[in-house]
Structures are given as structure tokens and as C-alpha cells.
Amino acid sequence: MKMNTTTKKLALRNGNQMTAEGAIKAGCKFFAGYPITPASGIYKGLIDLLPLNNGIAISSPDEISALAYCVGASMRGVKAMTATSGPGWALMIETVQYAMITETPVVICVVQRLGPCTGGATQGAQGDILITEFASSGGYTIPVLYPTNSKECYELTVEAFNWAEKYRTPVVLLTDKEVGMTTESLDYNKLNAPPNANRHVITDHDADYENWKMYGFDSPDMIAKFAPVGGKVKVTATGSAHNAKGYLKKNDPETLATLKHLEDKIQAHRDEMVLVKEDHEKDADTLVISFGITARTMKDAVKKARAQGIKVSSLTIYSMFPIPKKAILKAAKGCKNVIIAEENINGQYRMLLEPLLKDFNIIGINKLGSMITPDEITERIVTL
Amino acid sequence: MNTPELCTYMTQGAVMPFCKGCGHSNILKKMNDALGKLNLNPNDVCLVTDIGCIGLADALFDKVHTVHTTHGRSTGFATGIAVADKVLASSKLKTIVLIGDGGSMIGLLHIVNAALMNVDVTVIVANNFLFGMTGGQTSSLTPEHFNTVTSPFGSMNPSLDICQIADASKAGFIARKTATDKDLTDVISEAIAFKGFSIVEVLELCTEHGTKRNDLKGNMLLKMAEEEGHKIGVIKNSPVRPEFSKKYETDVNSHKGEIKPLKYINPKFIHNLKKPNGIIFSGSAGERVQSTAAMFAEAALMSGLEVTQKNDNPVTQGSGFSLSEVIISPEEINYTGVASADYVIVVSENGLKEIKSQDVFNRLNDRSIFIVDDSLVIENKGLNIISLPLRKYCGGDKAAVGAVDYVIRKFEPFPHEAFKLLLEKRFGEYGKIFKEEYYKL
Numbered sequence: 001m002k003m004n005t006t007t008k009k010l011a012l013r014n015g016n017q018m019t020a021e022g023a024i025k026a027g028c029k030f031f032a033g034y035p036i037t038p039a040s041g042i043y044k045g046l047i048d049l050l051p052l053n054n055g056i057a058i059s060s061p062d063e064i065s066a067l068a069y070c071v072g073a074s075m076r077g078v079k080a081m082t083a084t085s086g087p088g089w090a091l092m093i094e095t096v097q098y099a100m101i102t103e104t105p106v107v108i109c110v111v112q113r114l115g116p117c118t119g120g121a122t123q124g125a126q127g128d129i130l131i132t133e134f135a136s137s138g139g140y141t142i143p144v145l146y147p148t149n150s151k152e153c154y155e156l157t158v159e160a161f162n163w164a165e166k167y168r169t170p171v172v173l174l175t176d177k178e179v180g181m182t183t184e185s186l187d188y189n190k191l192n193a194p195p196n197a198n199r200h201v202i203t204d205h206d207a208d209y210e211n212w213k214m215y216g217f218d219s220p221d222m223i224a225k226f227a228p229v230g231g232k233v234k235v236t237a238t239g240s241a242h243n244a245k246g247y248l249k250k251n252d253p254e255t256l257a258t259l260k261h262l263e264d265k266i267q268a269h270r271d272e273m274v275l276v277k278e279d280h281e282k283d284a285d286t287l288v289i290s291f292g293i294t295a296r297t298m299k300d301a302v303k304k305a306r307a308q309g310i311k312v313s314s315l316t317i318y319s320m321f322p323i324p325k326k327a328i329l330k331a332a333k334g335c336k337n338v339i340i341a342e343e344n345i346n347g348q349y350r351m352l353l354e355p356l357l358k359d360f361n362i363i364g365i366n367k368l369g370s371m372i373t374p375d376e377i378t379e380r381i382v383t384l
Numbered sequence: 385m386n387t388p389e390l391c392t393y394m395t396q397g398a399v400m401p402f403c404k405g406c407g408h409s410n411i412l413k414k415m416n417d418a419l420g421k422l423n424l425n426p427n428d429v430c431l432v433t434d435i436g437c438i439g440l441a442d443a444l445f446d447k448v449h450t451v452h453t454t455h456g457r458s459t460g461f462a463t464g465i466a467v468a469d470k471v472l473a474s475s476k477l478k479t480i481v482l483i484g485d486g487g488s489m490i491g492l493l494h495i496v497n498a499a500l501m502n503v504d505v506t507v508i509v510a511n512n513f514l515f516g517m518t519g520g521q522t523s524s525l526t527p528e529h530f531n532t533v534t535s536p537f538g539s540m541n542p543s544l545d546i547c548q549i550a551d552a553s554k555a556g557f558i559a560r561k562t563a564t565d566k567d568l569t570d571v572i573s574e575a576i577a578f579k580g581f582s583i584v585e586v587l588e589l590c591t592e593h594g595t596k597r598n599d600l601k602g603n604m605l606l607k608m609a610e611e612e613g614h615k616i617g618v619i620k621n622s623p624v625r626p627e628f629s630k631k632y633e634t635d636v637n638s639h640k641g642e643i644k645p646l647k648y649i650n651p652k653f654i655h656n657l658k659k660p661n662g663i664i665f666s667g668s669a670g671e672r673v674q675s676t677a678a679m680f681a682e683a684a685l686m687s688g689l690e691v692t693q694k695n696d697n698p699v700t701q702g703s704g705f706s707l708s709e710v711i712i713s714p715e716e717i718n719y720t721g722v723a724s725a726d727y728v729i730v731v732s733e734n735g736l737k738e739i740k741s742q743d744v745f746n747r748l749n750d751r752s753i754f755i756v757d758d759s760l761v762i763e764n765k766g767l768n769i770i771s772l773p774l775r776k777y778c779g780g781d782k783a784a785v786g787a788v789d790y791v792i793r794k795f796e797p798f799p800h801e802a803f804k805l806l807l808e809k810r811f812g813e814y815g816k817i818f819k820e821e822y823y824k825l
Contacts, residue, residue: 072463
């Protein structure tokens with residue numbers, strides 16, 4: 001038998017394993033985990049990998065502790081991550097807001113499963129889009145990235161850490177049971193992650209030290225330099241509404257401005273946070289939009305529709321939030337119809353896109369309990 | 385006590401934001417003195433404060449790091465800070481939690497786990513028997529019969545002995561004091577100096593809500609504790625257990641060489657597949673269904689194919705059905721479900737039931753081949769069914785292995801040699817894995 005002589009670095013890896021490996025590449029040094037299907041693979045992955053990479057992974061007694069440990073570790077100055085699914089995310093919601101208001105970088109991987117409540121632990125779903133994004137009192141934007149396969153789990157985990165570090169914010173890496181737990185062939189030589197970004201740390205010999213404030217800003221796009229607990233610059237962190245120095249204040253214009261800045265800083269950088277993949281076809285009447293596992297179905301569906309002579313474009317969205325509005329409008333330009341396919345009952349992302357796409361004929365493809373199939377999307381495309 | 389000489393950690397001239405006679409002021413002054421007694425560099429101290437009146441303390445300490453947290457979670461954040469410091473950073477930090485009785489109740493698990501881990505965190509529980517900031521409501525540390533705004537006829541429950549909880553959680557340093565104890569500074573400094581988890585519960589009066597509703601004076605606190613059966617003083621001072629980072633070094637870090645690195649696969653074989661193939665494996669949990677599918681997937685990868693493997697099982701992993709959907713393809717695979725199965729392997733009754741419930745009979749094409757154990761009856765007519773005595777010749781635990789081996793031998797989606805290599809690695813010599821009769825199939 002003839003032997004193949006290519007030098008590939010192949011392995012069978014699932015999304016959870018590659019999320020763990022992506023975290024290592026990103027420079028993650030701390031992980032705290034609580035088991036939950038379908039996210040436990042990330043926990044196990046980092047329990048094995050972090051000690052080998054000068055980091056530490058620990059077990060926590062619940063999801064609230066898991067995220068609190070991570071936020072504490074990040075405050076000490078190290079990159080930290082946890083992973084969970086819907087029921088665990090529900091428990092983390094207070095703590096993720098703490099990371100938000102204290103401007104502490106942290107990454108949370110939410111591997112979606114069937115809800116509500118305990119729902120179906122071993123069944124996939126894309127039903128946590130709204131609860132992930134709108135997890136804060138006040139509705140502040142949590143940046144959310146959503147890969148479609150194990151390779152992208154690696155790459156987008158690095159991006160999630162980069163965003164967390166650059167913008168001093170919690171970032172959610174949203175995946176789903178199918179992306180997280182489905183094993184697939186992967187060529188390590190093809191991994192293409194961005195270079196690591198690190199938070200800017202204030203030191204007492206910096207030129208701007210005298211004017212530095214814990215949560216200070218001169219302009220909407222400014223991200224205050226970070227001070228680690230245990231460093232020479234005193235940390236004053238609080239989850240309560242605070243002024244720029246970090247002191248609790250009530251009915252104070254500076255405090256309200258500091259709160260508003262939490263949203264402003266994300267909005268000011270939103271154009272840097274656009275990750276989409278457009279498959280444009282000239283003169284297409286229809287654009288299909290999807291993300292996560294359903295984006296893979298969409299690719300096959302578009303191929304099938306084109307084989308039938310239908311002109312159709314597609315858009316895979318990786319940066320779910322802030323919503324990449326310009327990229328979506330650009331992709332939809334010239335089309336009459338926009339199909340949005342997602343594995344939930346109510347069309348969660350579609351709801352959010354409706355005001356943006358008010359001039360288009362919007363069609364939702366939704367499903368509960370199993371993956372949307374290529375035929376289910378193709379049929380809609382060809383009957384429009 | 386708030387003099388410039390001693391006041392190295394607290395803001396000079398700080399005005400305590402507490403009601404007259406409240407024990408909090410005293411606790412904070414004694415804690416400040418304890419830090420002074422230990423002569424700690426302020427940069428090496430982190431106060432982690434909880435929600436409630438005692439949580440206002442962070443604004444009074446302008447030299448040390450302060451982290452004001454969410455309700456009850458202070459010990460959780462402190463654990464993260466302390467672990468990161470001890471294992472990954474300077475290892476100099478002293479992390480001190482200030483929490484009330486209410487916070488210690490909602491955050492009890494964080495305290496329990498910090499004690500079990502033996503992280504270098506000191507928890508000071510300012511126990512005034514009620515939620516003061518919100519108007520004087522009952523907490524789990526309110527003594528029985530104690531009158532609060534939500535227990536106007538006296539609290540129904542006995543109070544939780546948090547020191548006993550700490551003891552049951554294997555904490556090394558445990559003390560229960562009152563806010564006016566002369567040696568409070570010494571006990572707090574001992575707790576902070578302790579290498580590992582320490583807890584000091586300080587009994588005190590809420591002059592706004594506690595003393596107005598109860599016939600209570602400071603000198604009655606000890607008697608109250610006694611009546612509840614709670615011990616007083618330094619209850620435990622035993623540095624036997626190693627602090628978390630020391631334990632981590634011996635129990636985990638020193639073993640990291642034993643973790644096996646991932647082995648990459650280089651395709652050694654050449655496949656002859658023109659189109660994607662979908663294979664559904666269905667059987668019972670514990671009978672190597674998913675692991676056989678994984679072996680099949682690996683062999684396909686060794687033959688240069690793209691592969692996906694999507695598993696399904698009930699929530700309890702060791703019972704009921706076990707199912708895998710594998711796609712092997714010469715091109716990139718997008719949709720990971722098997723929409724149209726080329727092979728359906730069914731090796732047990734559970735497996736047959738499951739393919740019915742997962743609608744596999746409507747996911748076939750005109751080439752679909754069923755490989756089933758001969759004990760199973762599939763009534764659908766017109767299907768291409770190959771019925772084999774798999775369980776008889778291969779055993780229940782290897783029926784799936786035998787079925788897959790058969791598919792590869794007979795239909796060669798990729799070289800059988802690739803699969804054989806993996807089989808031999810796992811089960812030994814190929815000719816001896818199954819009963820002799822199997823190889824004649």
C-alpha cells in the first residue's frame with residue numbers, strides 16, 4: 001500500500017478541547033470549574049493543561065464560586081476563565097456584572113444546551129443568546145463570540161481573552177453542545193489565532209501615574225490602565241456605583257458618567273470587534289444569516305440551493321455582540337429576503353436584528369430539540 | 385486608637401460611618417491595630433469587604449488594597465485572589481474578608497470551601513445577629529427568641545454556629561470573640577498571621593436594631609453565646625494542614641510530568657472514498673459503541689479523510705442507549721448530523737429502540753446498509769439488512785467492534801489496515817480478538 005507522505009498535524013478534537021487549548025495559547029493561567037454537561041470537557045482540558053503551562057485549574061463548589069474565583073484571580077493580575085452551560089450561567093449572572101462594573105477582564109465559556117432550567121443536558125440548543133447578552137441590570141453590552149467548529153473554538157477563545165484584556169470587560173465565548181462535544185478532524189498546522197493582547201498595567205513610575213484613576217477616562221474610547229491587587233498601586237475596586245477613583249458615591253455626576261462609560265467604551269470600540277464571514281453571490285435575492293452549529297448547516301443548505309440554480313448569499317456571525325450592524329447591512333445590500341436560522345423557538349437573534357433589517361423581508365427558521373437540517377433551510381431558500 | 389502612629393492602614397481622621405455604639409467601629413480599629421502589630425506592607429494587604437454595614441469599611445482604608453464585592457461572595461473573590469497570589473504571583477499577600485452575619489449565611493459555601501482548601505484567607509465575621517443595613521431583619525446567626533423586625537415575637541430558629549461549621553470544614557484557626565474584648569487585636573493578628581484559612585467571629589451589638597428590640601447590653605454577649613451552646617475564645621489554633629499552595633505543589637504540580645501530551649496523527653493510508661459517508665452506530669451504554677465509533681473515526685483520519693463524530697446518550701452516561709453519528713468525507717464537513725445514512729450498525733435492543741426514536745428509518749438512502757445483531761428483528765421491508773451473530777461471536781462488549789470491522793472489511797470506505805492497527809493496539813493480535821467463526825463472516 002502506498003503511504004501518504006504529507007506532514008500534517010492531525011488530531012480528532014472537539015470544541016471543548018480546543019477551547020481549553022485556545023485558553024492556553026491566550027495566556028490563561030487560572031481556571032475554576034464546576035461540572036456541567038456539555039461544558040465539562042473544558043474543565044477537564046484545563047485541569048490537565050494548566051499545570052503544564054505554569055497555571056492552575058481548581059474545582060469550585062458551585063458556579064458562583066467558579067466565577068468569583070476567576071474574577072479574584074484576574075484582579076490579582078492573571079488571565080482567568082471558567083466554563084458552564086445555561087443553568088450555571090444563571091448562577092453566574094450577578095458575578096459577571098461584578099466583573100463588568102469593576103472592569104475586570106475574564107472569559108466565560110457558555111456551552112448551550114436545551115433549556116429552560118435543567119432542560120436537556122445532552123441536547124443541543126441555541127437558546128441562551130438573549131440571557132447571555134442581557135445578563136446585567138441596566139442592559140450593558142457583554143461582548144460575545146460564537147465559533148462554529150473546533151478550530152474556531154481555539155481561535156475565538158484567544159480573541160475572547162484579547163477583548164477581555166483590551167477593553168477590561170467580561171467576554172462570553174458562546175458555543176453549543178454540538179460545537180463543544182462533536183469530535184472532528186483538525187489540522188493543527190491550520191490554526192490561525194491572533195497574537196495575544198495583554199491588559200495595560202499601571203506602575204508607580206509611569207508618567208501618567210499621578211493622574212491615574214482606577215476607573216478614569218478622558219474620552220469614551222479610553223480604557224483605564226489596570227492595577228493588580230498586591231501591586232504597588234493601591235486598588236480600590238467595588239461592585240457598587242462608584243466615582244472614577246473607585247469610591248461608592250450616590251447622586252453624583254461623576255459616578256453616573258463612570259457607569260455610562262462602561263457601555264460607552266464598548267460602543268467606542270465596536271468597529272474593532274467585528275468578526276463575520278460573508279459568502280457573497282452577485283445578484284442574490286436572499287441572504288441567510290446564522291451562527292454556531294447552524295452556520296455549518298447553512299453552508300450546506302446554500303450549496304444545495306445554488307446547485308438548483310438559486311442565487312443566495314450567506315453570512316456567518318462570529319462576533320454576536322456588539323451586533324455587527326454595518327457588516328450585516330453590507331451583506332444584505334441588494335437582497336430582498338433575509339433568512340435567520342437559529343436553534344431556538346423564538347428567533348432570539350432575529351428579534352434583535354428586526355429593527356436593523358426593517359426594509360427586508362425577514363424569515364426565521366427555528367427549531368427545538370435537534371439541529372436544523374440543511375434541507376430545512378434549502379427548502380425555504382428555494383420557495384421564496 | 386485612631387492615632388497617626390498606629391494608623392498606617394486606615395485613612396487618617398476617617399469618620400466611622402456607623403451608628404453610635406455600633407461594634408463595627410471597634411472591630412475595624414482592632415483590625416487596623418492587628419495589621420500594625422504584624423507590620424505588614426500595605427501593598428501586601430487586601431481587604432475584601434462584603435455587603436452590609438461592615439462592608440463600608442473599604443472606604444476607611446486608603447493604604448491597603450480594597451475590593452468591595454457582592455453580597456456573601458467576598459470569601460469567593462478572596463479565594464481567587466489568594467490562590468492566584470500564592471501559586472502564580474508574589475505570594476506575599478494577606479487577604480482579609482470582612483463580612484456580616486447575613487453575608488456569612490448567603491455565602492456560607494464560599495467560607496466552607498475556603499476552609500477546606502485551606503487558602504491563606506482570614507474571614508472576620510462581624511456578628512450583630514441581624515441584617516442591619518436593610519432594617520434589622522433575622523439572619524441565620526440570630527439567636528432563638530431574639531427579637532428582630534422580621535421576628536417580632538422572637539426568632540424561631542436557633543442560631544448557626546459558624547465556628548463549628550468552620551471546624552467541620554477543617555479550618556486551622558477558629559475564634560469567637562466580642563467586639564470589646566481587650567485581646568481582640570492579638571487574636572485578629574494571630575488569625576492573619578496564620579498560614580492557611582482562619583476565621584474570627586466577633587459578637588457585637590447593633591445599636592439601631594438589636595438593642596432597641598431586646599434587653600441587651602454588651603456584657604451580655606458572652607452569656608447569649610453560651611445559651612446557644614457556642615464556645616468562646618480561640619477555639620482552635622492548629623497549623624497542621626499545609627496551606628493550599630504548598631499542598632498544590634506536592635499533590636498536583638509535582639505530578640505534572642505524568643500528564644500525557646497529545647499525539648498527532650499523520651495520514652499513513654490512502655482512502656478511495658469519492659463522496660461523504662454517514663454511519664450511525666447504535667447500541668447499549670458500556671458496550672463500546674462510542675469508543676468504537678471513535679476508533680473508526682481515527683482510522684478514517686489516518687487514511688486522510690475528514691471526520692466528524694457526534695455522540696448521544698441519556699443524561700446518565702452508564703445506562704440505556706449509546707449512539708454515535710460519524711461522517712467521513714474527502715471534503716470539509718459542515719452539517720454534523722447523518723442526514724442520509726450509508727451504514728447503520730445496531731448491536732442491541734436499546735440501540736434498536738433508539739434509532740426508531742431518532743427517526744433513523746427516515747434518514748436513509750437507496751444504498752443504506754444495516755448491520756445488525758441476529759438477535760434483533762427489524763420489520764421494515766425493502767431494507768438492505770445484514771444480520772450477523774455479532775454478540776455470539778464477538779461478545780456484547782465487542783459486538784460493535786466486530787460490526788465496524790465487518791463494514792470496513794467488506795465495503796472498504798478506507799483501508800482495513802488502518803482500523804486493524806488501532807484494533808491491535810487496543811485488543812492485541814487481530815486474529816484473537818473475536819471467536820474463530822467471526823473471521824469467516
